[in-house]
Amino acid sequence: xxxxxxxxxxxxQTPRRRGARxxxxxxxxxxxxxxxxxFLGVPAVLAIASGFFTENGAVTLANFSTxxxxxxxxxxxxxxxxxxxxxxxxxxxxAVICYALLAVKPDGWLRTTVDAGSSVLAQFxxxxxxxxxxxxxxxxxxxxxxxxxIFGAGAFSxxxxxxxxxxxxxxFFQIPLMVLTxxxxxxxxxxxxxxxxxxxxxxxxxxxxxxxIPVLAPxxxxxxxxxxxxxxxxxxxAAALLSQGGLIALDIKxxxxxxxxxxxANEAGSLALAMVVVMIVLMSVYGVLQRRAARWGxx
Amino acid sequence: MKKRxxxxxxxxATAVVAxxxxxxxxxxxxxxxxxTLTHAQxxxxxxxxxxxxxxxxxxxxxxEGHLNVITLPPSWANYGKIIAGFEKKYPEIKINSENPDGSxxxxxxxxxSQKGQSTAPDVFDLxxxxxxxxxxxxxxxxxxxxxxxxxxxxxSTDSKWIYDYTGLMSIGYDTKKFPKGIKKLDDLLDPQFKxxxxxxxxxxxxxxxxxxxxxxxxxxxxxxxxxxxxxDFFQKLKQAGNYLGTLPTQATVAQGETPVVIQxxxxxxxxxxxxxxxxxxxxxTVVLPGTGFGSYxxxxxxxxxxxxxxxxxxxxxxxxxxxxxxxxxxxxxPAMLPAMKKDGTVDKAVLxxxxxxxxxxxxxxxxxxxxxxxxxxxxxxxAIG
Numbered sequence: 143x144x145x146x147x148x149x150x151x152x153x154x155q156t157p158r159r160r161g162a163r164x165x166x167x168x169x170x171x172x173x174x175x176x177x178x179x180x181f182l183g184v185p186a187v188l189a190i191a192s193g194f195f196t197e198n199g200a201v202t203l204a205n206f207s208t209x210x211x212x213x214x215x216x217x218x219x220x221x222x223x224x225x226x227x228x229x230x231x232x233x234x235x236x237a238v239i240c241y242a243l244l245a246v247k248p249d250g251w252l253r254t255t256v257d258a259g260s261s262v263l264a265q266f267x268x269x270x271x272x273x274x275x276x277x278x279x280x281x282x283x284x285x286x287x288x289x290x291x292i293f294g295a296g297a298f299s300x301x302x303x304x305x306x307x308x309x310x311x312x313x314f315f316q317i318p319l320m321v322l323t324x325x326x327x328x329x330x331x332x333x334x335x336x337x338x339x340x341x342x343x344x345x346x347x348x349x350x351x352x353x354x355i356p357v358l359a360p361x362x363x364x365x366x367x368x369x370x371x372x373x374x375x376x377x378x379x380a381a382a383l384l385s386q387g388g389l390i391a392l393d394i395k396x397x398x399x400x401x402x403x404x405x406x407a408n409e410a411g412s413l414a415l416a417m418v419v420v421m422i423v424l425m426s427v428y429g430v431l432q433r434r435a436a437r438w439g440x441x
Numbered sequence: 442m443k444k445r446x447x448x449x450x451x452x453x454a455t456a457v458v459a460x461x462x463x464x465x466x467x468x469x470x471x472x473x474x475x476x477t478l479t480h481a482q483x484x485x486x487x488x489x490x491x492x493x494x495x496x497x498x499x500x501x502x503x504x505e506g507h508l509n510v511i512t513l514p515p516s517w518a519n520y521g522k523i524i525a526g527f528e529k530k531y532p533e534i535k536i537n538s539e540n541p542d543g544s545x546x547x548x549x550x551x552x553x554s555q556k557g558q559s560t561a562p563d564v565f566d567l568x569x570x571x572x573x574x575x576x577x578x579x580x581x582x583x584x585x586x587x588x589x590x591x592x593x594x595x596x597s598t599d600s601k602w603i604y605d606y607t608g609l610m611s612i613g614y615d616t617k618k619f620p621k622g623i624k625k626l627d628d629l630l631d632p633q634f635k636x637x638x639x640x641x642x643x644x645x646x647x648x649x650x651x652x653x654x655x656x657x658x659x660x661x662x663x664x665x666x667x668x669x670x671x672x673d674f675f676q677k678l679k680q681a682g683n684y685l686g687t688l689p690t691q692a693t694v695a696q697g698e699t700p701v702v703i704q705x706x707x708x709x710x711x712x713x714x715x716x717x718x719x720x721x722x723x724x725x726t727v728v729l730p731g732t733g734f735g736s737y738x739x740x741x742x743x744x745x746x747x748x749x750x751x752x753x754x755x756x757x758x759x760x761x762x763x764x765x766x767x768x769x770x771x772x773x774x775p776a777m778l779p780a781m782k783k784d785g786t787v788d789k790a791v792l793x794x795x796x797x798x799x800x801x802x803x804x805x806x807x808x809x810x811x812x813x814x815x816x817x818x819x820x821x822x823x824a825i826g
Binding site: 216299300381387395402404 | 545
């Protein structure tokens with residue numbers, strides 16, 4: 143997610159300088175590179191490498207047998223499904239909100255409120271978020287207390303404690319994150335383009351089909367992938383609501399800290415590798431899409 | 442440039458470690474029979490006598506000034522009061538309580554990953570299965586009251602571990618929601634318990650959850666050797682719609698989200714009226730009749746403890762009648778209870794309130810635990826999914 147975060151406000155490309163003198167600008171990059179290597183690169187390599195060793199340090203591929211376990215397979219599908227649904231849902235809902243926000247004054251109270259709210263809610267997660275939903279949507283929460291009060295005790299039970307039940311919970315931070323990351327791209331649309339289309343006899347629809355969507359597409363896909371990664375790696379909220387697992391991140395925790403099923407700690411490494419592979423595949427698809435979108439934009 | 446930077450980091454880190462080593466290595470001599478041990482000597486001290494008695498151990502521990510404990514939740518077996526009591530008795534020693542909600546496996550992981558650092562855990566409170574896999578992390582030490590714990594409850598050959606306390610698997614429930622009460626396990630299948638019954642996590646991960654399944658097995662005609670009937674019970678519970686997937690905490694019990702929790706008696710007791718305003722005043726703890734199920738937690742000292750004297754003083758403190766009575770007050774049966782009943786140091790009022798430990802409760806031995814974990818790995822997810 144950290145690496146992806148650099149893609150915020152994507153779609154703005156720096157023109158390449160040809161024949162410019164080699165500058166000393168790279169020095170400014172050193173602190174970040176060292177930081178990223180120490181706190182992202184090294185731990186990631188160590189975690190994944192552990193998947194290839196036994197607990198005694200011998201090289202093995204046995205840890206990969208976990209992928210033959212139906213529970214692991216189900217949880218991988220569950221994680222990808224949950225992330226995809228909340229990424230697409232969050233991206234579309236967030237984009238619509240951004241579109242609506244274009245109509246209000248950039249420094250007006252509504253826009254400021256939504257911006258501030260999004261910054262806070264995009265970071266709202268973990269056990270606090272789980273509790274917020276337990277209080278509203280849990281079995282003893284407000285919604286079901288009212289429903290069961292009307293239709294009799296036990297008439298309804300909350301779906302909050304299942305993987306699909308996490309969708310509304312995750313959307314609670316996915317939509318604000320989309321608003322936060324997609325708004326800059328949306329603002330880059332110049333009103334003059336719309337006027338130009340109108341002058342040439344185009345409709346509003348022509349404008350969106352030929353100008354708006356092609357310009358926004360790379361940013362949209364970039365943000366959607368950020369959302370996917372955000373949900374894919376989320377842990378604490380799910381852990382508070384799904385005590386019996388159901389997601390790959392929870393399986394990693396289980397493998398590495400189990401008190402009862404011992405000797406499988408290094409399977410956490412192979413599970414982490416699976417998560418990285420999913421992200422690499424996704425990033426590759428994104429790369430292809432972006433090249434396609436860039437060509438589209440050139441037309 | 443990067444290389445040089447890393448080298449500098451390495452040099453600095455070594456220097457810090459070396460300095461820390463020096464600091465804790467110097468001990469104040471204080472005459473008498475009290476012996477001043479170096480850090481290395483303290484690490485291998487096998488009893489308080491190696492320090493010249495309790496006074497020497499106390500002086501050495503105060504000199505260290507710190508104690509790192511790990512995975513001791515304040516509401517678990519009275520650890521909140523036990524830690525506060527130590528800090529009151531030895532104000533010179535500051536307790537760092539790391540990762541209170543972690544597991545036994547987290548304790549071992551912390552000891553391995555922080556080996557040689559001042560933040561590594563000094564002492565462990567370990568479940569037996571994890572402990573048996575990591576005996577090389579434990580330092581031999583005998584507390585003064587070593588003989589007050591029966592021989593098969595401690596490591597009589599190497600002195601690396603000693604039983605500390607056990608709970609019994611119990612059912613805690615909200616009497617306001619379920620005034621009819623719970624008399625037997627199958628009562629939980631009744632429709633009135635819809636979405637009500639929770640356990641402490643995933644039994645393929647947490648010992649306390651596995652213990653709930655084992656207790657269900659014992660109540661349904663199973664044995665510690667074969668917990669399949671327990672898995673079947675939870676499958677029925679799930680099919681009846683009564684199983685609740687939320688992870689119970691003191692907060693969910695107080696708020697009412699988890700109205701029935703199968704967990705250690707000391708946690709059910711600790712989350713009820715005993716917790717005062719943080720607890721649920723209507724919370725009742727029931728240990729079902731029949732064979733009870735318990736699991737002793739063990740005390741052990743980290744072989745690489747950054748504060749070896751403080752670690753040993755903590756153990757002496759835990760095995761004092763005063764602290765063993767604190768465990769008892771929370772509904773955790775301390776290992777010294779039989780001896781304390783004999784010599785009269787047990788707090789009789791507390792014992793009467795909590796009730797005596799049953800004479801016939803069972804535990805999982807290493808073979809049982811291995812069988813149970815294989816069975817759960819294969820069957821649990823499908824049963825509850």
